[in-house]
Amino acid sequence: MTPPLRRSSGWLTAAALAILALALAGSSVQAPASPALLPPGALAPTDAQRYTARKVGRILEEAHYSRASIDGKMSDTVYQRYLEFLDGQRSYFLASDINDFNAYRLQFGDMIRSGSIDPAYLIFARFQQRNRERIQHAIALLQTEPDWTVSEYFEFDRAHVAWPADQNTMDELWRKRVKNDALSLMLTGKTWPEAADVLRKRYERVLKRVDQVTSEDVFENLMNAYARAFDPHSSYFSPRSSEEYRIQMSLNYDGIGASLQLVDDYVTIMNVLEGGPAAVAGTLKANDRITGVGQGHEGAFTDVIGWRLDDVVQLIRGKAGTSVRLQVLPPGAAPGTPEKVLEFTRNKVTLEAQAAHKEVKTIARNGRTLKIGVITVPGFYQDIAAQNAGDANYRSTTRDVLKLLNQLKAENVDGLVLDLRNDGGGYLPEATALTGLFIDHGPVVQLRDTSGRLEVLEDPERGPAYDGPLAVLVDRLSASASEIFAGAIQDYHRGVILGQTTFGKGTVQNLVQLDRWSDKPVNGQLTVTIGKFYRVTGESTQHRGVVPDVQLASPLDTKEVGESALESALPWDRIAGVPFKTSAGPAAAPPVAALATEEGTRAQQDPDYKWLVSDIAAIDSVREQHSVSLNLKVRREERARIEKERLERENSRRAAKNLPPLKSIEELEKSKAKDDAADVVLEQATQVMADMVTGTHLPAQKTVRAG
Secondary structure: OOOHHHOOOOOOOHHHHHHHHHHHHOOOOOOOOOOOOOOOOOOOOOHHHHHHHHHHHHHHHHHOOOOOOOOHHHHHHHHHHHHHHHHOOOOOOOHHHHHHHHHHOOOHHHHHHHOOOHHHHHHHHHHHHHHHHHHHHHHHHOOOOOOOOOOOEEEOOOOOOOOOOOHHHHHHHHHHHHHHHHHHHHOOOOOHHHHHHHHHHHHHHHHHHHOOOOHHHHHHHHHHHHHHHHOOOOEEEOHHHHHHHHHHHHOEEEEOOEEEEEEOOEEEEEEEOOOOHHHHHOOOOOOOEEEEEEEOOOOOEEEOOOOOHHHHHHHHOOOOOOEEEEEEEOOOOOOOOOOEEEEEEOEEEEOHHHOOEEEEEEEEEOOEEEEEEEEEOOOEOEOHHHHHOOOOOOOEHHHHHHHHHHHHHHOOOOEEEEEOOOOOOEOHHHHHHHHHOOOOOOEEEEEEEOOOOEEEEEOOOOOOOOOOOEEEEEOOOOOOHHHHHHHHHHHOOOOEEEEOOOOOOOEEEEEEEOOOOOOOOOOOEEEEEEEEEEOOOOEEOOOOOOOOOEEOOOOOOOOOOOHHHOOOOOOOOEOOOOOOOOOOHHHOOOOHHHHHHHHHHHHHHOHHHHHHHHHHHHHHHHHOOOEEEOOHHHHHHHHHHHHHHHHHHHHHHHHHOOOOOOOOHHHHHHHHHHOOOOOHHHHHHHHHHHHHHHOOOOOOOOOOOOO
């Protein structure tokens, strides 16, 4: 599934709706020109895809916020994006291939207007050819053990280097790549024959995947090259991706309730989702391997060994109430062992792990035991279909959080931390509704659309659902709707923002069904950026994000992650603010400067936090590397040094906590497996909340004497 930052906001003004209607209804586009000559057996666009391409191009030009045209400059940008999608690390195409393709670099504008997108498929056919050649070459290299004593390096970050000049240069690149793959396995204790065997199987699987690519896969990449040339958050969804998007936004689907992953050639059960048909039956287990899928009680089994994961998923999913049978090979069973046949009746499966959830943490402070409520919000979701169908119990972020708030209030929590880390946003109205749970009433966010029209969205309900101490925890992956919420809480002085500067996505997307207003069937849908949002102060979060009141450590690098790191991102700006009344009384946030000082002092003394900061520093030093040694002795020494430093950091932490030291990296791995639930940053956030509750952040009162 696509990253959360591709989610739609679900907002559309009347002016934007009119523009979209015009773009979608327009059909006076020229017929496809003569197609490029594709090699025999190559994937080719369908007539429906040609028609869809014309529709996508028209919508992007007429409805996108930038109102940009796919002219010569934009055509070149699309061309570059398409090459990056195919070979971003410049490890397959030769410089001569790029020279051949350059004949099309200024034709991408005409291609999408006419629907004559064959040159893009011609480029992909060359990529597929080069892919096969490279993997076959990699397999051949495994016949001879490399010389591990040679002093040479593999440059793994090739995003900005030149394309390989010739076949010899490409062969040398792949010799080093295969050597590095093998060396990485040998560092885990494998011998050369064992490493070669693992890599041979791995490369053969890759080779098989090369031939499983479909015309729809190529088309989706191509349309996204166009969309991303306008901005990083406009996206095309194929029909299959559209369904995954719907599931992500509604948190439910019809199926059996199992998480799947492709392991070797087998679709393997990773876990069974609580409450789903598979969990109720109790017959499907983690690590079971699916070898066949049959529809209904008696339908023939389709052998799915070696299939693409998403193709197998489509066979297993289906309408609620229908039956599906699985042929399953238990974990550890050798191929050829008789499979067990399991039958399930499909039903609605809820993705509870992706829904808001709570916990209560206790903190001893000044002789008191404080109860700090924590609500984690993974995304801003709403089951729109259920709401439109009149379901009074439809799921949404705000509804779920309200239930959790009521439960926490019943537990008499002293304060609340709302955890929005890794929350990439989602359905925009949920951001205003969620804000309304914490403020009395007023504007939450301003929206400006393609036509320049400005709209102010307000809290839909009067009176807060919770008026106690509030902190909002964010990081660099908190984006879009998360930033609207965090920005509003900060502007209203309703709570304290903790963590890391947020992503900086201040744009609004709308989800457009491509068959809307169309006299022909058009597959897929498009999220197109049709506006920008602004805080009530008039400040945009675009590029800059929301800056926390109290900084906390994070392993995420703001130079590599965030809107400012993305190409074609829209610029930062500001508009006039709107009148609003900040919170007062118990609901108001305390002075943040003292909180930050208190947290800084605590962070310098807390052994867990000091360990986290030192661990992040070690990660940063690794990030700066763009190549690795291919000398086995050197790599072993580097690995030993890194493990020694890691063990020293851990033992320093343990000594500060009066715990016995660990003797080896193996002991460290075992101890970490037990401590995986520990969240150092969240622990610090709850400590800040304890400061807020007890008032330890407040400056001492001065004594005034009468003279």
